[in-house]
Amino acid sequence: MSRYFGRKLLIYGLTFFVAVTINWMIPRFMPGDPVQSMLARANIAQPEAVEAMRAHYTDLFGFDLPLWKQYANFWAALFRGDLGISIWLFPTPVTDVIARAVPYTLGLLLPAVLLSWIAGNRFGAFAARRKWLDNTALPIGYVLTATPYMWLAILLAWGLGVVAGVLPVAGAYSFAMRPEWSWDFAGSLLQHWLLPFASLFLVAFGGWAIGMRNMIIYELEADYVHYLQSLGASRRLVRRYAFRNAVLPQITGLALQLGVLVAGALVTEIVFSYPGLGHLILQAIQNQDFFLLQGTFLFIVIGVLIANFVIDVAYVVVDPRTRIGMGGAA
Amino acid sequence: MSLTVTDLRVHYRTARGDVQALDGVTFTVADGEIVGLAGESGSGKSTLGTSLIRLNGRMRHVGGTVELDGVPLPIGDSAAMDRFRFRSISVVPQYSMSALNPTRKIGRMVAELLASRGERLDPAELERRLALVGLSSDVLGRYPIELSGGMKQRVVMVVSTLLNPSLLIADEVTSALDVSSQKAVAGTLLGLRDKGLVTSMIVVTHDISLVYQIADTIAVMYAGRLAEKAPADVVVTEPRHPYTRLLISSLPEVGVRRAERRLDGIPGAPPSLLDPPEGCRFRDRCPLAYDRCAERPPFAEVAPGHFVACWKAA
Numbered sequence: 180m181s182r183y184f185g186r187k188l189l190i191y192g193l194t195f196f197v198a199v200t201i202n203w204m205i206p207r208f209m210p211g212d213p214v215q216s217m218l219a220r221a222n223i224a225q226p227e228a229v230e231a232m233r234a235h236y237t238d239l240f241g242f243d244l245p246l247w248k249q250y251a252n253f254w255a256a257l258f259r260g261d262l263g264i265s266i267w268l269f270p271t272p273v274t275d276v277i278a279r280a281v282p283y284t285l286g287l288l289l290p291a292v293l294l295s296w297i298a299g300n301r302f303g304a305f306a307a308r309r310k311w312l313d314n315t316a317l318p319i320g321y322v323l324t325a326t327p328y329m330w331l332a333i334l335l336a337w338g339l340g341v342v343a344g345v346l347p348v349a350g351a352y353s354f355a356m357r358p359e360w361s362w363d364f365a366g367s368l369l370q371h372w373l374l375p376f377a378s379l380f381l382v383a384f385g386g387w388a389i390g391m392r393n394m395i396i397y398e399l400e401a402d403y404v405h406y407l408q409s410l411g412a413s414r415r416l417v418r419r420y421a422f423r424n425a426v427l428p429q430i431t432g433l434a435l436q437l438g439v440l441v442a443g444a445l446v447t448e449i450v451f452s453y454p455g456l457g458h459l460i461l462q463a464i465q466n467q468d469f470f471l472l473q474g475t476f477l478f479i480v481i482g483v484l485i486a487n488f489v490i491d492v493a494y495v496v497v498d499p500r501t502r503i504g505m506g507g508a509a
Numbered sequence: 510m511s512l513t514v515t516d517l518r519v520h521y522r523t524a525r526g527d528v529q530a531l532d533g534v535t536f537t538v539a540d541g542e543i544v545g546l547a548g549e550s551g552s553g554k555s556t557l558g559t560s561l562i563r564l565n566g567r568m569r570h571v572g573g574t575v576e577l578d579g580v581p582l583p584i585g586d587s588a589a590m591d592r593f594r595f596r597s598i599s600v601v602p603q604y605s606m607s608a609l610n611p612t613r614k615i616g617r618m619v620a621e622l623l624a625s626r627g628e629r630l631d632p633a634e635l636e637r638r639l640a641l642v643g644l645s646s647d648v649l650g651r652y653p654i655e656l657s658g659g660m661k662q663r664v665v666m667v668v669s670t671l672l673n674p675s676l677l678i679a680d681e682v683t684s685a686l687d688v689s690s691q692k693a694v695a696g697t698l699l700g701l702r703d704k705g706l707v708t709s710m711i712v713v714t715h716d717i718s719l720v721y722q723i724a725d726t727i728a729v730m731y732a733g734r735l736a737e738k739a740p741a742d743v744v745v746t747e748p749r750h751p752y753t754r755l756l757i758s759s760l761p762e763v764g765v766r767r768a769e770r771r772l773d774g775i776p777g778a779p780p781s782l783l784d785p786p787e788g789c790r791f792r793d794r795c796p797l798a799y800d801r802c803a804e805r806p807p808f809a810e811v812a813p814g815h816f817v818a819c820w821k822a823a
């Protein structure tokens with residue numbers, strides 16, 4: 180058991196290491212002088228600010244140092260939680276900018292992923308047993324999963340936001356409000372959250388429902404089901420076993436889909452100008468804010484790695500076969 | 510009279526038409542009798558065995574009746590069959606090695622299965638039954654993946670017979686095992702009957718020499734029909750059906766008339782059951798075939814308890 184997790188941790192550690200290294204390499208091996216071009220594009224008026232930034236960047240990059248030393252310094256800064264200063268929101272540290280955006284992304288992503296997974300699995304298992312539902316729900320599910328996140332987001336924004344005008348299509352709360360602890364503000368948050376959540380939820384829901392429906396049909400033809408049925412086991416017991424076994428591959432599917440889901444959330448945020456990490460990426464690109472871009476990517480990589488690890492652990496907890504395959508005590 | 514099967518016909522529905530896997534099978538199994546059901550691969554042995562307990566999605570009950578202890582079995586009506594399954598008729602399936610839910614500990618699975626049938630689990634009795642097949646009660650705390658193939662099969666034997674069924678169908682319980690395990694399993698089956706845990710048994714096998722050791726009666730299937738059925742000794746020493754003769758003479762251990770011994774299989778192949786020929790289905794391969802064989806031979810009793818479906822044997 181501990182060997183298994185040791186190996187997993189090693190793989191995750193390596194992935195993290197590679198991601199950070201690539202992140203570090205990009206500005207250094209880009210043609211031209213990144214500091215100069217960033218300063219030029221940053222378009223900052225006060226000369227003191229420009230000088231301060233040049234000094235800061237040159238210091239941070241440490242271009243006068245040997246490469247290995249630059250690399251070591253980068254790691255050291257990373258462990259201090261120092262991702263540099265944002266150019267777009269100068270002089271806010273990148274970590275602060277990210278910290279402000281993360282709650283929005285998580286608030287959108289976590290419910291969308293978890294609820295679509297749970298609801299999709301339940302619905303898929305349910306549909307597999309009803310012919311009429313299977314025949315109508317299946318095509319809808321296929322259309323939903325095949326829809327790119329951005330399309331559905333744009334469709335919803337246009338249909339429900341612009342044409343019907345029932346829901347707002349931009350921002351996380353009304354522009355007329357300031358963040359505060361009040362019912363009004365919470366209501367505004369919820370209103371603004373609904374459409375981006377719905378577009379993420381629907382696309383993912385279709386995928387889980389179809390996956391589950393196929394898995395259940397497969398499980399119901401498995402030998403252990405035939406055996407139980409030959410002994411007259413109740414339908415409830417058979418369904419319970421089949422559902423549990425069919426959910427296992429869906430957990431692996433969740434780990435595999437995580438990157439796609441995160442990417443979908445980022446795109447959705449951009450469509451709805453939702454102030455999460457996706458929105459930050461867009462701003463960073465538009466403002467040539469290199470450190471912000473680098474920091475956001477790094478943060479997302481870490482987030483996905485951690486989530487993957489959690490799912491791995493969950494899988495081992497629910498599937499006895501992996502536990503036993505690892506040579507753990509029974 | 511424990512089991513009476515009359516003119517049973519079960520077909521598989523396929524895209525290319527009906528596979529006539531069971532085409533008019535008639536036989537009886539007496540109380541306490543062990544019937545060995547032999548025949549080459551694809552002859553319909555498993556189809557016969559499963560038809561008696563649960564038709565799968567592709568099987569269709571086309572005709573014939575089954576009666577167990579005087580009560581007709583509604584084999585075409587799965588819901589109505591539930592009442593008989595496990596309690597009156599039970600099965601050790603051909604796929605025993607994969608018959609246990611891989612994600613449940615065996616003890617828990619057994620408890621849940623019994624609960625779903627409204628039966629109470631008696632842990633002491635379960636332990637006693639496990640000991641009978643040489644398993645310790647430790648297996649109850651394990652997952653199927655932690656057991657060897659032979660152990661899983663013995664677990665399935667114990668589970669299937671927990672409610673002391675009148676009839677047990679054991680499908681190829683020995684084919685995946687080595688010779689010494691085969692002997693042990695054969696002994697276990699005998700023990701189940703002798704201790705009265707199971708009244709009668711149908712032991713499906715393609716290995717006549719093995720089933721000969723435990724069966725009272727041997728029935729030989731060919732292409733969806735019974736070719737011959739007789740007391741085990743008679744089938745082995747005085748087979749009347751040409752197919753049985755060829756089958757017996759190709760067995761070195763049991764073949765009694767050495768002159769006839771042939772180690773190669775029987776030349777030719779059984780007919781397709783999708784569109785089988787009229788008349789005797791063994792006709793194409795039969796050395797004795799003649800005109801009359803274009804007509805279906807009846808499964809006739811040629812001597813007390815000895816049935817043969819062959820014009821030449823009548």
Ligand SMILES: Nc1ncnc2c1ncn2[C@@H]1O[C@H](COP(=O)(O)OP(=O)(O)OP(=O)(O)O)[C@@H](O)[C@H]1O
Nearest residue numbers: 521523528530549550551552553554555556567782
């Ligand atoms: N699900 C199915 N669909 C269509 N045909 C089938 C199906 N299962 C079995 N058959 C056909 O029915 C016939 C009998 O099959 P069955 O499994 O009863 O044979 P068997 O005597 O048990 O063979 P074996 O010794 O290989 O287990 C075969 O010709 C086979 O091709």
Ligand code: SF4
Nearest residue numbers: 789792795802819820
């Ligand atoms: S009926 Fe004819 S073909 Fe069939 S086994 Fe007898 S002799 Fe051979």
Ligand SMILES: [Mg+2]
Nearest residue numbers: 554555556603
């Ligand atoms: Mg078979």
